[in-house]
Amino acid sequence: MARSIVALAIMLFPQYTRADLPLHERIDRAIESALEGPPAAPASDAEFLRRAYLDLAGMVPTSTEARVFLDDPSPYKRERLIDTLLSGPRFARRMRDVFDVAWMERLPDKYVPSAAWRAFLLRAFQENRPYDQIVREVLSADGTDPATRPAAKFLLDREADANNLTRDMGRMFLGRDMQCAQCHDHPLIDDYKQAHYYGLFAFVSRTTLYDQPGAGKVLAEKGEGDVTFTSVFKKKITNATGPRLLDGPAIAEPAIAKGQEYFVGPKEKARTVPAFSRRAQLPNALLTTDVSAFDRAIANRLWSVLMGRGLVHPLELDHSGNPPSHPELLDDLTRSIKAMKYDMRAFLREVALTRAYQRSSEPRPEASDSQMEPSRYAVAPLRKLSPEQLGWSVMQALGFVEASRRGAEDRYLTRDPKMRDILETTVGKRQRAELLEAAVEDQLAGNLGPFIQRFAAAPGQPQDAGDPTVHQALFLANGEPIQSWLNPSGVNLTARLNALTDPGAIGEELYLSILSRRPAEEERAEVAQHLKDRDKDKGPAIKELAWALLSSAEFRFNH
Amino acid sequence: MKRCSHACGSAEHLTSRRQFLGTVAAGVGAASGLGTFVRPLVADELTRQERQVLVVWLAGGASQLETWDPKPGTDTGGPFRSIETSVPGTRISELMPLTAKQMHRIALVRGLNTKENDHGKGHYMMHTGRPQMPGVVYPHLGSIAAKYVTPETSPLPGYIHITPGGGGLSSADAAFLGPKYGALHLGNGQPPANTVRPASLNDLGASAREAVFQHANDRFAKRRRTAETEAYTSTFEQAKQLMARREVFDVTKEPERDFDRYGRHDFGRHCLLARRLLDAGVTFVQVTHSNYDTHNENFDFHLEQVGEFDQGFATLLEDLGASGRLQHTLVIVMSEFGRTPKINPWYGRDHWGNAWSIALAGVGITAGNVVGKTNANGTAVVDREVGAGHLFHTYMKALGLDTKESVDVNGQDFFLADPSATHIPELLA
Numbered sequence: 001m002a003r004s005i006v007a008l009a010i011m012l013f014p015q016y017t018r019a020d021l022p023l024h025e026r027i028d029r030a031i032e033s034a035l036e037g038p039p040a041a042p043a044s045d046a047e048f049l050r051r052a053y054l055d056l057a058g059m060v061p062t063s064t065e066a067r068v069f070l071d072d073p074s075p076y077k078r079e080r081l082i083d084t085l086l087s088g089p090r091f092a093r094r095m096r097d098v099f100d101v102a103w104m105e106r107l108p109d110k111y112v113p114s115a116a117w118r119a120f121l122l123r124a125f126q127e128n129r130p131y132d133q134i135v136r137e138v139l140s141a142d143g144t145d146p147a148t149r150p151a152a153k154f155l156l157d158r159e160a161d162a163n164n165l166t167r168d169m170g171r172m173f174l175g176r177d178m179q180c181a182q183c184h185d186h187p188l189i190d191d192y193k194q195a196h197y198y199g200l201f202a203f204v205s206r207t208t209l210y211d212q213p214g215a216g217k218v219l220a221e222k223g224e225g226d227v228t229f230t231s232v233f234k235k236k237i238t239n240a241t242g243p244r245l246l247d248g249p250a251i252a253e254p255a256i257a258k259g260q261e262y263f264v265g266p267k268e269k270a271r272t273v274p275a276f277s278r279r280a281q282l283p284n285a286l287l288t289t290d291v292s293a294f295d296r297a298i299a300n301r302l303w304s305v306l307m308g309r310g311l312v313h314p315l316e317l318d319h320s321g322n323p324p325s326h327p328e329l330l331d332d333l334t335r336s337i338k339a340m341k342y343d344m345r346a347f348l349r350e351v352a353l354t355r356a357y358q359r360s361s362e363p364r365p366e367a368s369d370s371q372m373e374p375s376r377y378a379v380a381p382l383r384k385l386s387p388e389q390l391g392w393s394v395m396q397a398l399g400f401v402e403a404s405r406r407g408a409e410d411r412y413l414t415r416d417p418k419m420r421d422i423l424e425t426t427v428g429k430r431q432r433a434e435l436l437e438a439a440v441e442d443q444l445a446g447n448l449g450p451f452i453q454r455f456a457a458a459p460g461q462p463q464d465a466g467d468p469t470v471h472q473a474l475f476l477a478n479g480e481p482i483q484s485w486l487n488p489s490g491v492n493l494t495a496r497l498n499a500l501t502d503p504g505a506i507g508e509e510l511y512l513s514i515l516s517r518r519p520a521e522e523e524r525a526e527v528a529q530h531l532k533d534r535d536k537d538k539g540p541a542i543k544e545l546a547w548a549l550l551s552s553a554e555f556r557f558n559h
Numbered sequence: 560m561k562r563c564s565h566a567c568g569s570a571e572h573l574t575s576r577r578q579f580l581g582t583v584a585a586g587v588g589a590a591s592g593l594g595t596f597v598r599p600l601v602a603d604e605l606t607r608q609e610r611q612v613l614v615v616w617l618a619g620g621a622s623q624l625e626t627w628d629p630k631p632g633t634d635t636g637g638p639f640r641s642i643e644t645s646v647p648g649t650r651i652s653e654l655m656p657l658t659a660k661q662m663h664r665i666a667l668v669r670g671l672n673t674k675e676n677d678h679g680k681g682h683y684m685m686h687t688g689r690p691q692m693p694g695v696v697y698p699h700l701g702s703i704a705a706k707y708v709t710p711e712t713s714p715l716p717g718y719i720h721i722t723p724g725g726g727g728l729s730s731a732d733a734a735f736l737g738p739k740y741g742a743l744h745l746g747n748g749q750p751p752a753n754t755v756r757p758a759s760l761n762d763l764g765a766s767a768r769e770a771v772f773q774h775a776n777d778r779f780a781k782r783r784r785t786a787e788t789e790a791y792t793s794t795f796e797q798a799k800q801l802m803a804r805r806e807v808f809d810v811t812k813e814p815e816r817d818f819d820r821y822g823r824h825d826f827g828r829h830c831l832l833a834r835r836l837l838d839a840g841v842t843f844v845q846v847t848h849s850n851y852d853t854h855n856e857n858f859d860f861h862l863e864q865v866g867e868f869d870q871g872f873a874t875l876l877e878d879l880g881a882s883g884r885l886q887h888t889l890v891i892v893m894s895e896f897g898r899t900p901k902i903n904p905w906y907g908r909d910h911w912g913n914a915w916s917i918a919l920a921g922v923g924i925t926a927g928n929v930v931g932k933t934n935a936n937g938t939a940v941v942d943r944e945v946g947a948g949h950l951f952h953t954y955m956k957a958l959g960l961d962t963k964e965s966v967d968v969n970g971q972d973f974f975l976a977d978p979s980a981t982h983i984p985e986l987l988a
Contacts, residue, residue: 164693177971179694188972314969322970362782382785457738458730460696462969466737468791470716471728473798474753483757523778530771540759544768551795552775553788 030329040379046517056085058094059392063512089437092125112153120150130342143218175297175318191319199244223261223274299333325375391451399492408439503528619852622898627916635900657873670931681895688951702733714800750808830871890920923957948980
């Protein structure tokens with residue numbers, strides 16, 4: 001019924017379904033027209049608040065932030081919160097973590113330290129650098145210039161290995177895992193041809209590692225060497241290819257006379273520099289020719305950052321046998337990200353504004369399993385917090401992030417008059433927030449280690465999969481640093497709760513701090529009863545309550 | 560048909576595991592209700608003895624010439640002699656007199672050619688049955704056993720690795736099977752981390768916080784339909800059971816005289832701990848003995864190292880045999896590679912993957928057997944050459960696992976065992 005009405009609307013008023021409508025409205029129409037029944041109710045303010053903070057700031061809000069939002073009567077508060085978070089200092093950090101994990105998959109450092117690479121990503125997201133530009137920087141850096149060397153991690157740490165790079169560039173930039181097309185056309189996926197594999201391969205097959213004295217490993221490139229390939233099923237036929245992106249045109253290569261292949265040749269005992277660099281053609285091939293795979297891949301990835309799964313799912317298997325759940329929507333998103341000049345912040349804003357993003361994670365009781373199937377986006381999914389989200393959220397919930405921020409504020413604003421002068425007169429509000437956030441991160445990021453160690457998938461493996469483990473539970477139940485963090489100190493959560501006497505106030509502060517919502521009646525009563533049962537042991541009782549909520553499924557998932 | 564790849568410990572997964580093991584009666588589909596299949600599974604659980612695995616990893620690359628394939632009196636043979644064993648006609652190095660008496664329980668593979676001389680790549684190959692390739696990582700045998708043999712309900716981790724080094728959980732071994740099936744390292748035999756309740760928490764506090772935790776989870780799960788919350792909360796139940804059984808990891812509870820029998824050195828103690836873990840029902844136990852990378856003074860090193868190995872290993876094998884546990888336990892003694900027949904100027908032997916040996920015992924293995932042969936001075940395989948892939952298929956067969964099993968990873972199927980290899984029929988009973 002709903003579907004036919006929308007179809008009718010499209011027939012009668014095509015103009016309203018196209019560019020006249022904002023993207024978020026187009027998204028909702030596409031999603032809603034494909035629903036089989038009514039979707040889940042809109043998320044409550046508290047559900048939305050927690051979700052938005054986790055997705056756009058990488059951690060839960062403080063109890064104060066939660067209170068302010070929940071008590072704000074404005075009908076525009078959700079939109080305002082999205083904008084506040086997108087322009088806040090944590091958004092860039094959240095995106096840095098997302099793209100670091102997506103592109104480096106927690107692989108151990110080889111030639112470029114992770115800290116430098118992450119600083120590069122952070123800067124890029126702080127400046128809201130367009131996606132195409134970031135990719136261009138990543139694929140262009142050769143490691144020789146200290147200023148751009150961090151961006152070269154993608155190529156250098158993969159040892160400039162052409163097969164490794166072909167696979168990962170295909171997966172990460174084109175949404176196509178073509179590994180199985182290395183030795184023959186993909187056996188199960190008709191769209192993935194061996195020629196695609198080697199066309200991409202040819203951009204990097206001449207690239208090698210060179211040990212530059214004083215600089216470490218850098219990229220060099222040969223001026224010769226052609227790519228031929230043979231299918232293991234048709235061994236008699238040898239194919240040749242130059243650099244070529246999927247079914248796009250072959251990259252034009254200048255005719256180079258024999259003996260003129262190099263600026264710096266292999267005999268000079270230096271980094272070889274070819275007269276014509278095939279690798280240098282790669283960013284242009286990706287970005288200037290009309291390869292919608294590149295745009296589709298980033299549109300799909302950004303969608304999945306907020307929606308928990310790609311329209312094409314898994315993200316790396318975009319092909320006709322695995323069609324998107326909403327093909328026209330993905331086409332629209334693909335066109336939109338390009339039309340938005342790859343502004344990721346603006347794109348995510350549109351997705352965050354949708355009714356689809358702002359649905360409850362509680363299905364309607366009468367809804368069938370098929371109506372609630374995840375690819376319909378009829379109900380918000382449960383998503384495990386990433387190790388970084390979990391670590392930061394634990395620190396936030398227990399009051400350590402806020403304490404650290406206040407400490408930095410105190411250092412900068414109260415005790416250092418010169419610094420205060422600079423902060424209050426010369427730099428803007430945003431830079432001030434950024435400075436404080438950097439101080440918080442300096443102080444607390446080291447605590448993420450145990451969380452990453454236990455909650456991350458193995459390096460190179462899909463990072464969002466994996467069953468929960470008993471070792472995670474043991475860590476949460478008995479391990480450090482959490483047990484120490486539960487001890488009252490300074491202005492942390494348990495210290496604040498100990499200072500309160502009214503059980504109702506304790507319950508409210510506890511729930512707002514950890515679960516970003518006020519307790520229900522039953523939960524208030526439970527807190528009061530727990531405190532009453534253990535009236536001789538208020539301190540331990542408060543720790544127990546805090547631990548229970550912090551370890552609960554409600555905290556573990558983004559819902 | 561794509562397999563279900565999401566994380567949950569639901570009963571459906573139990574069935575698929577059982578179907579995979581071939582023990583569920585035909586006609587029990589995953590679609591049937593809980594009541595119809597849980598009961599037969601439980602009954603099956605009780606009657607069937609789970610298979611177990613013991614791997615002794617001789618790190619660095621033990622010399623086949625000073626262990627399983629001695630060549631005394633040749634230009635490559637070195638100073639040690641060979642001795643008779645409990646299997647007439649089979650001789651091994653004199654450095655292993657106790658193991659020689661257990662030879663009737665052991666099968667040797669003497670025609671191993673892995674063509675791999677790199678520590679890291681050899682390690683990967685021997686644990687996964689495949690050469691290392693960029694871009695894709697396969698799970699170790701231990702992780703496969705933890706996923707496909709260990710019952711979902713087991714309170715103990717399925718894959719435990721006793722190492723001389725540091726402890727902790729290594730999810731890398733599990734590759735795409737997921738961290739749950741990673742190796743739990745017991746560094747120098749110490750119990751796993753975080754298995755003791757915080758000192759500040761008394762019994763009352765512990766049960767109080769658990770009650771609140773439980774209520775919170777129930778309230779959250781009530782309004783949502785997902786196996787994920789259940790999988791998450793069940794790990795806390797598992798943690799409790801593991802903590803209750805913490806003594807399983809405490810080797811000091813073993814009788815004093817066994818410490819003498821196994822040898823009063825780290826490896827002896829670790830072998831005794833391995834026995835304790837296997838007795839407790841842990842599916843896969845690996846013990847690492849380090850270090851055999853003898854580029855210098857190969858013979859002095861092997862004299863000492865193999866001596867320790869011989870005592871710990873032979874005693875463990877004898878005990879497993881005597882207790883009957885060997886009937887359902889697969890035993891593998893291996894390294895990343897062997898060592899060069901050629902003795903270098905420093906009396907050392909270098910890395911050598913071209914003609915070397917491993918030893919097997921236990922379930923599914925033809926005891927007393929020798930498969931494969933090297934030439935007179937051990938420089939080449941002359942009969943029944945096999946590689947790591949063949950061994951891997953053989954291990955899986957011995958464990959009753961399907962060598963054609965594949966796993967859906969992000970929409971693509973990956974075979975657990977290299978499809979280009981097959982098992983070694985002569986080795987299998």
